[in-house]
Amino acid sequence: MRRLAQLLAAGEITSTELVRRCLERIKETEPELNAFITVDEEGALVQAAQSDERRARSQALSPWDGIPLAVKDNISTKGLRTTCASRFLRSYRPVYDATVVERVKRAGLIIIGKTNLDEFAMGSSTEYSAFGVTKNPHDPARVAGGSSGGSAAAVAAGQVPWSLGTDTGGSIRQPAAFCGVVGLKPTYGRVSRYGVVALAPSLDQVGPLAATVEDAAILFSLIAGADPRDATSTEARPFALPAWDPQVVQGLKVGVPEEFFSSGLHGEVEAAARSVLRSLEEQGAVLQPISLASNEYAIDTYLTLVTAEASSCLARFDGVRYGERVPAGDVNTMFAKSRGAGFGPEVKRRIMLGTYVLSASHYEAYYEQAQRVRTLIRQEVARAFAEVDVIITPTTPTTAFRIGEKRNPLEMYLSDLYTATANLSGVCALSLPCGSDARGLPIGLQIMGNHFQEELIFQVAHVVEANVERVAGFEL
Amino acid sequence: MRMARLARLELSEEEIELYLRDLNGFLASGRKLQQVDVGGLAGTSHALTVGTVLRPDQVGESLPQAAVLAEGPEVMDGYFKVPRIVEGQE
Amino acid sequence: MNYDIVIGLEIHVALLTESKFLCSCSTAFGAAPNTQCCPVCLGLPGSLPMVNEKAVEYAVKAGLALNCQVHHFSRFDRKNYFYPDLPKAYQITQDTYPLCTDGYLEYYIDDQLHRTAITRLHLEEEAGKLIHSGGSIVDSEYSLVDYNRAGIPLIEIVTAPDITSPRQARLFLEQLRLLMLYIGVSDVKMEEGSLRCDANISLKPQGSAVLGTKVEVKNLNSFRALERALEYEAERQRIVLEQGGKIRQESRTWDERSGRTASMRSKADAPDYRYFPEPDLPPLRLDPAWVERIKASLPERPLERLRRLEKEFGLSRYEATFLVNYPDFGQLFLELAVAGGDNRALINLLMGEYAGLAREFGHLEPERLTELLAIVDEGLITHSQSKAVLEELFRSPLSPRQIVKEKGWEVLRDVEQLREAIQGVLAGHPDLLDRYRAGEERLFGFFVGQVMRAVQGKADPKVVNQLLKEELNRLV
Ligand SMILES: [Mg+2]
Numbered sequence A: 001m002r003r004l005a006q007l008l009a010a011g012e013i014t015s016t017e018l019v020r021r022c023l024e025r026i027k028e029t030e031p032e033l034n035a036f037i038t039v040d041e042e043g044a045l046v047q048a049a050q051s052d053e054r055r056a057r058s059q060a061l062s063p064w065d066g067i068p069l070a071v072k073d074n075i076s077t078k079g080l081r082t083t084c085a086s087r088f089l090r091s092y093r094p095v096y097d098a099t100v101v102e103r104v105k106r107a108g109l110i111i112i113g114k115t116n117l118d119e120f121a122m123g124s125s126t127e128y129s130a131f132g133v134t135k136n137p138h139d140p141a142r143v144a145g146g147s148s149g150g151s152a153a154a155v156a157a158g159q160v161p162w163s164l165g166t167d168t169g170g171s172i173r174q175p176a177a178f179c180g181v182v183g184l185k186p187t188y189g190r191v192s193r194y195g196v197v198a199l200a201p202s203l204d205q206v207g208p209l210a211a212t213v214e215d216a217a218i219l220f221s222l223i224a225g226a227d228p229r230d231a232t233s234t235e236a237r238p239f240a241l242p243a244w245d246p247q248v249v250q251g252l253k254v255g256v257p258e259e260f261f262s263s264g265l266h267g268e269v270e271a272a273a274r275s276v277l278r279s280l281e282e283q284g285a286v287l288q289p290i291s292l293a294s295n296e297y298a299i300d301t302y303l304t305l306v307t308a309e310a311s312s313c314l315a316r317f318d319g320v321r322y323g324e325r326v327p328a329g330d331v332n333t334m335f336a337k338s339r340g341a342g343f344g345p346e347v348k349r350r351i352m353l354g355t356y357v358l359s360a361s362h363y364e365a366y367y368e369q370a371q372r373v374r375t376l377i378r379q380e381v382a383r384a385f386a387e388v389d390v391i392i393t394p395t396t397p398t399t400a401f402r403i404g405e406k407r408n409p410l411e412m413y414l415s416d417l418y419t420a421t422a423n424l425s426g427v428c429a430l431s432l433p434c435g436s437d438a439r440g441l442p443i444g445l446q447i448m449g450n451h452f453q454e455e456l457i458f459q460v461a462h463v464v465e466a467n468v469e470r471v472a473g474f475e476l
Numbered sequence B: 001m002r003m004a005r006l007a008r009l010e011l012s013e014e015e016i017e018l019y020l021r022d023l024n025g026f027l028a029s030g031r032k033l034q035q036v037d038v039g040g041l042a043g044t045s046h047a048l049t050v051g052t053v054l055r056p057d058q059v060g061e062s063l064p065q066a067a068v069l070a071e072g073p074e075v076m077d078g079y080f081k082v083p084r085i086v087e088g089q090e
Numbered sequence C: 001m002n003y004d005i006v007i008g009l010e011i012h013v014a015l016l017t018e019s020k021f022l023c024s025c026s027t028a029f030g031a032a033p034n035t036q037c038c039p040v041c042l043g044l045p046g047s048l049p050m051v052n053e054k055a056v057e058y059a060v061k062a063g064l065a066l067n068c069q070v071h072h073f074s075r076f077d078r079k080n081y082f083y084p085d086l087p088k089a090y091q092i093t094q095d096t097y098p099l100c101t102d103g104y105l106e107y108y109i110d111d112q113l114h115r116t117a118i119t120r121l122h123l124e125e126e127a128g129k130l131i132h133s134g135g136s137i138v139d140s141e142y143s144l145v146d147y148n149r150a151g152i153p154l155i156e157i158v159t160a161p162d163i164t165s166p167r168q169a170r171l172f173l174e175q176l177r178l179l180m181l182y183i184g185v186s187d188v189k190m191e192e193g194s195l196r197c198d199a200n201i202s203l204k205p206q207g208s209a210v211l212g213t214k215v216e217v218k219n220l221n222s223f224r225a226l227e228r229a230l231e232y233e234a235e236r237q238r239i240v241l242e243q244g245g246k247i248r249q250e251s252r253t254w255d256e257r258s259g260r261t262a263s264m265r266s267k268a269d270a271p272d273y274r275y276f277p278e279p280d281l282p283p284l285r286l287d288p289a290w291v292e293r294i295k296a297s298l299p300e301r302p303l304e305r306l307r308r309l310e311k312e313f314g315l316s317r318y319e320a321t322f323l324v325n326y327p328d329f330g331q332l333f334l335e336l337a338v339a340g341g342d343n344r345a346l347i348n349l350l351m352g353e354y355a356g357l358a359r360e361f362g363h364l365e366p367e368r369l370t371e372l373l374a375i376v377d378e379g380l381i382t383h384s385q386s387k388a389v390l391e392e393l394f395r396s397p398l399s400p401r402q403i404v405k406e407k408g409w410e411v412l413r414d415v416e417q418l419r420e421a422i423q424g425v426l427a428g429h430p431d432l433l434d435r436y437r438a439g440e441e442r443l444f445g446f447f448v449g450q451v452m453r454a455v456q457g458k459a460d461p462k463v464v465n466q467l468l469k470e471e472l473n474r475l476v
């Protein structure tokens, strides 16, 4: 991105040219990939022209002014259709921008379009979209991961230099891993959720996806920081780019949780992760085996909380103020028909489960118990971070699976096995590529840091990245 | 199905069957959690214990009426319109 | 058999903040529909709530005024249910950990002090307003929704089932209304809905400790409606019980026109609200010092004022109650009265002619009232003239002295002039004078009246009496 910024600053390339380059690339690859739900060709070119004008007057809003960006389609963009990949919102145009959108616009970034996802971010493969499956750029027979599959695939295929995604249980890191790009789930509360269509508000975070660690860090620096419109973000500090000191791994205490290297883990994935750990050790890091035993419950806890919160968050889609209404003689039938017709099967499944979990007779046994187990997990993670600086694990147990392979929802939920813990405990975690399997599919490495330790995990990731071959990204 | 009614979801027979099956699988995972000894732990409802955050009592800008109603499936005289609220008792 | 009536009330009070509870839209009453709305109070996808500090302050104030325990830790919860006036399909309220608990309110009924326990007081948001196409919700083909009201801050106050008669329920509510008015947290207008009340009522055999089945009565839009509905409902339940029937646990609605309650829904249909902690809002942690400051700044409460008016100003219960119930009169009285002094003239003025005029035209400046009392006291005008001056004060900007001067209303002090007037009257009625002489003493009053008329009421009746007596004695 630094190169793009330099070219723009030097006048060797214009924003309009950059945007056209992206639009071309999208036209070439999109028929196969399906990474976008909406491409705002016209709007992007208008924004690009404005950016070029700013440059001409030496009034660039930031070094990144004029660089295109893709935004996951569950993030509210004023006047630009925001569907959440749902039939219910297929023609919904928000009247306001999410805070993160406001912030990237303020830096001069150009929103080129809205990327595909699992409907309302419920899924791990971007197969549950009312707008079709997003394919993995490395193998179109395979999924891009999810739910930010469109955002990850768009970056991996070089359609855009970077993108925004959301992560509730792994939805940025898992597709980043599957597509071979870098993705960060920030500390809970570090990035405003205002304008991000909620899946599970106590877990959701917005984060950057990019081809390199530095690019992800740059985008993160544009969106991080407190927002007076999000009560859960107000302790968030802004983020400044680090100096990329390779010495950061000297004496760095790296926690290696044995539970993340056990059953179910694909051999090639394990080998890639172990090789990174060895290399870090060689560079002066201290590997420390730790136990995150309660991770065994992470998925069950996560599912209980997500379904419960989602069932409540999605209740507002009732066909009164926005969205698709199915006419009926009375209001309750109208609600039920509109929701029945507007939501896809996975959304309905989770609403049903969540409604069950919250209902008076089951609340204590399910929801409240899950919250208690969450405390257990949180405390365990806190104990671990009292001993180590970062925790390193594979991002996913396997590389990208085939489209249609996971038919059982519970099996699909296991994709988040290694990632959900960071959401449950609120810590930050990123995924970066650390090699490929025999089929050439990218393997992701997860680096977790304590609350507000994004700078550290970026620095460590930067060191790891230096030894890994880049597998994807934007080319001029 | 009571849950479908509570959630205002119209489901087909097959869907009901499908979700009942899923529910049973899901309940197993709930039961697994119930085995966990959480002692006297309090539940976590917020990932971070943020302090109280309040905003000052200041009136800001509201949306123009046209923007408020723009996405309404059915509007009338500045209002959103909904069908009868009491279910028909013919 | 005789029955005891058991009543508990659930009261909603709209708080007088400038902006709404969770967003910055105006709370002003009476605007065009859907013009005081934003993404937050419309429940647009992605919007987030942010608590209004003033709403918390007012709720704490109300809790303290009701002698409640104000909790330094409280939490917001979601109450989930579908209704077209509820934008998010959940209400942000406080369920498990309310802001205040365990208070009481004291009030007089026929000189007897009563105390009703307050179980809890919590903060929540208001819903929008529905306008039904037909005469009522039942015979409406469609309804219209206005979200201007949605999101106005409310406090819900729940009493213990301590109230034993419909009249007591009304008096309690009147006292509560007054209290809220005194502490300035609400305009408590039942007709505008800023004060609303639902009642639970049950009957039990006299003296029995076992509570009967309770019925909830809704749609009580005035104090009168509350009392009448409860009277009707107590009687209805008594008849059912006497005929050996059973009371159904249900919600009933009061119909003003027919003067009856009608069943709305039985307990079996009671919704399952699926409460759970609101993830978008951190718990409310109050600084104890802040709560103490609010406590210290609490204004005088109605009962305190009543006692002060009686004790310090020597008013009767009747007079003091008048001033407490009409706080503007009370305020005026307190500004003009002297503690321990003779306040008879003042209270008589306020409760007499003044009350009617002030209600019609608004209050006079206190200085003008003081002056009016002073010129009566000085004897510049007579008591009967003061009424004319008072009326004039409401019409003219002049001071009482200026009015008296302009109108030439000074008391006639010239004894000779008065004597002449007396002589003139007596000379004009020789026949009556004869009858008086013959012993018809009641004609004395007639002569006084005629004299007063002759001098346009400007004489001090005492002086006229004196002179007339002298003159008659002389003639007899
Ligand atoms: Mg309430």
Ligand SMILES: [Zn+2]
Residues within 6 Å of the ligand: C020, C023, C024, C025, C036, C037, C038, C039, C040, C041, C042, C151
């Ligand atoms: Zn608003």
